[in-house]
Amino acid sequence: MDKVPFKHCPSNKKNCVSTIDLTSYHRISPIPIEESSERVKEKIHVALAHFDQTEVKEETPKYIHAVFSTKFLKFKDDVEFYIDEYNHLLHIRSASRLGYYDFKANRKRIDRFKHLFHSL
Structure with a gap:
């Protein structure tokens, strides 16, 4: 099983979302993937653009x-x-460096990213 190389969201802050967190505020779903890692990375770059x-x-x-x-x-x-690759998932973490609350900016960003990723 692959180990995800990023940290959990701080429990005392509401400025982070992640696929590895279990608390409802921080939790987002990973993206199921069937393509090769190279194709997934290409789609990530296109969506980020x-x-x-x-x-x-x-x-x-x-x-x-x-x-x-x-x-x-x-x-x-x-x-x-x-x-x-083991679980065929794209894990994501989005976090603000400053502050305690982000007005759901990170969640909205990842929702937009997912929409773009799925459209490719």
Whole structure:
């Protein structure tokens, strides 16, 4: 079984969502995948290109770390993707670096990402 390389969301903050968290506020569903890791990574990159002020900071064969910057105040949010080949899932974590509440910005971002990913 693959080990997801990112942390759980902090339990005392509401500025993070993740596929590995079990609490209802932080929990999002992973994306089932049937394509090769290479194709999944290609779809991730294409979907990310639809977002403004986004930069991939790290990439390995099964992992991508992107940083999203907010338009006006330039706050940075980290979004991580992990391709779990064993379970055929794309795991995701999206978290704000600052603050305690994000007005569901991370959840909305991932919902939009999922829509884009599925359309490819």
